[in-house]
Amino acid sequence: MVRERKKRRYVKSVSGAIVLLLIVFLSAGYSQDVATGQATGNVLTGLQVIATQDLQFGDLLQGVAKSVGRDDDANSGIFTIIGNRGSGISAYLTLPNYLALPDGSDRMPISFGVADCAIDTAGATPSTILLADGFIDEDPHNLPAGIQVGSGGVGNNETRIYLGGRVTPAVDQTAGSYAGDIICEVAYNGT
Amino acid sequence: MRAGLYIVFVFLIIISGHAMSRAQSITINNDLTFGDMFPGVPKEVPKYTAGSAAEFHVSGTAGSELSIEFTLPTYMHMNGFNMQLVFPEDACAMDSSATPDQSSPGYDDIDPWHPITYRLGFNGLTIWLGGMVIPKIVQIPGDYTATIVLTVTYTGN
Numbered sequence: 001m002v003r004e005r006k007k008r009r010y011v012k013s014v015s016g017a018i019v020l021l022l023i024v025f026l027s028a029g030y031s032q033d034v035a036t037g038q039a040t041g042n043v044l045t046g047l048q049v050i051a052t053q054d055l056q057f058g059d060l061l062q063g064v065a066k067s068v069g070r071d072d073d074a075n076s077g078i079f080t081i082i083g084n085r086g087s088g089i090s091a092y093l094t095l096p097n098y099l100a101l102p103d104g105s106d107r108m109p110i111s112f113g114v115a116d117c118a119i120d121t122a123g124a125t126p127s128t129i130l131l132a133d134g135f136i137d138e139d140p141h142n143l144p145a146g147i148q149v150g151s152g153g154v155g156n157n158e159t160r161i162y163l164g165g166r167v168t169p170a171v172d173q174t175a176g177s178y179a180g181d182i183i184c185e186v187a188y189n190g191t
Numbered sequence: 192m193r194a195g196l197y198i199v200f201v202f203l204i205i206i207s208g209h210a211m212s213r214a215q216s217i218t219i220n221n222d223l224t225f226g227d228m229f230p231g232v233p234k235e236v237p238k239y240t241a242g243s244a245a246e247f248h249v250s251g252t253a254g255s256e257l258s259i260e261f262t263l264p265t266y267m268h269m270n271g272f273n274m275q276l277v278f279p280e281d282a283c284a285m286d287s288s289a290t291p292d293q294s295s296p297g298y299d300d301i302d303p304w305h306p307i308t309y310r311l312g313f314n315g316l317t318i319w320l321g322g323m324v325i326p327k328i329v330q331i332p333g334d335y336t337a338t339i340v341l342t343v344t345y346t347g348n
Contacts, residue, residue, distance in 0.1 A: 035217035037245050037339040039267055039276060039322060041225030041234070043330045087229060187328075188229030 044084040045157075047149070047186050053078035055165055055182065060108075063171035069126075070118050070164035076126045077163035079184040083149040085157040088191030091143045093117075096180030099167060106174035108167055114139040116164040121151045126162040134159070215251030215311070215343055223322055223339065231328035238284045238321035239294050245322075246293070249343050250315040256348040259285075259307040259318065259341070267324060267335035274335050275325040278303050282321045287312030293319055308346065 055077030057066050068075045081089065098107040115137035118126065122133035129136055134151075135144050140163055150156035161184060223245035228234045236243045249257065261283070266273040281300035287310060288297050296319065301307055303320055310316075320339070 031215070032342060032344040033215050033217045033249075034343075035219050035247055035341045037219045037222050037247065037341065039223040039225070039245070039264065039324075039337040039339055040334065041228050041267060041274075041324055041336075042334050043228050043230060043269075043274065043326050043332050045332045046230040046329060084229070188232045190229055190232040190234070 044087065044188075047081060047083040047089065047188060049184055049186055050080045050082070051078075051182075051184070052080045052160070055163055057165075057167050060167060060169050060173075062169050062173045065166060065168040067166040068164050070116050070162045071127045071129070072164065073125055073127045077161075077165070077182060078126070079161040079163075081149060081159045081161070081184075081186050082157060083186075083188070085150040087149050088189045089147050089149055089159070089186050090145075090189045091119075091147055091161065092185045093140045093143065093161070093163070094181075094183035094185070095140060095165075096182065099178035099180040101174060101176045101178060106176070106178075108169050108173055108178050110165055110167045110180060112140045112163070112165045114141075116140050117143065118162040119143070119147055120160040120162065121148055121156075123156055123158065129162065215249055215255075215257065215345060217341060217343055218248045218250070220246040220248055220317075223320060225322075225324050228324060228326050228330075230326050230330040230332075233323055233325045235323040236321050238282055238296075238319040240321070241293050244293070245320040245339060247318040247320075247341050248315055249311065249318065251311050251345070253311055253313045255311050256346045257309055257311060257316070258344045258346050259309060260343075261303045261320070262340035262342070263303060264337035264339065267337040269331070269333045269335045272331045272333070272335075274327070274330055276337055277323045277325065278320070279323070280304065283307070283318065285309060285316055285318045287314070287316045289314045291317040293317075 056075045060066055070076050095112050099110050100107045117138040117140035118129050119135040120129045120133050124133045138144055149159050224243045225234050238244045263278050264276055267276050280302040283301040283303040284296035284299045286296040
């Protein structure tokens with residue numbers, strides 16, 4: 001009798017252990033793990049371009065060509081580029097071949113020399129910019145590589161482009177106010 | 192009968208002990224980090240770039256086959272603004288060797304968009320993931336994030 005009870009207790013405990021271990025085995029053997037990682041990134045300030053000053057030739061005489069230097073504080077064309085300080089940009093100028101009357105009835109040639117542009121990354125002015133301030137005597141049809149927004153110095157997140165040019169009125173040029181668009185495009189280049 | 196039960200008991204102890212002690216787990220060693228980005232300039236983080244590519248480490252029973260599955264985002268977000276996030280079909284790599292080499296992984300150019308089957312090594316399994324973001328020209332500045340979910344399951348093989 002005692003022996004029978006002992007046997008039953010033994011069978012019961014072994015069966016319980018087997019069930020328990022089976023549950024553990026099934027749950028652990030086919031377990032799953034999930035990890036949640038992140039993708040992170042910081043987008044920097046976008047670029048802004050402002051046509052700060054038009055390239056102004058003022059009054060012109062028929063048959064008399066007139067130039068405005070890129071170092072002319074009052075009359076040179078000035079574009080201001082604002083963005084993330086020290087970041088590399090690519091800049092392009094789309095330059096007109098003619099100025100035209102508003103009604104398109106007459107045109108006047110305009111030209112840009114290979115040294116008619118300066119690029120100021122240091123907060124100088126058209127008349128005071130030096131080579132150390134960026135780029136001087138550059139070809140506006142082919143702006144240099146390596147332009148930055150500002151010089152990387154504290155507080156300077158601007159670059160300015162100074163542009164000169166030359167108009168050549170014909171001897172029978174129609175009187176009036178002539179104008180042409182100069183387009184400045186800039187983009188970050190990732191440097 | 193007693194002997195039979197004893198054998199089954201010992202057998203189950205061995206098997207369950209084996210399975211229980213080596214259940215797989217995932218450790219995130221590194222997030223996918225793009226750092227500073229310029230508006231309008233796409234930026235790629237190759238899977239080979241230590242410190243920037245995402246890195247996961249899976250540990251478990253050596254030699255066991257795993258099913259590895261990513262749930263990948265298609266955009267990063269910041270305050271409701273989105274930025275496109277791309278994972279090319281070869282953006283994932285893994286290495287189950289004793290000394291995982293991120294620059295020359297044992298199993299390379301894996302498509303993270305589909306479930307991957309691979310075996311754990313003695314030193315577990317290290318998984319790397321690269322990606323590319325495409326900020327718009329007028330992308331709003333700020334810190335963008337997205338969630339990458341990695342699910343790992345024993346296949347039983």
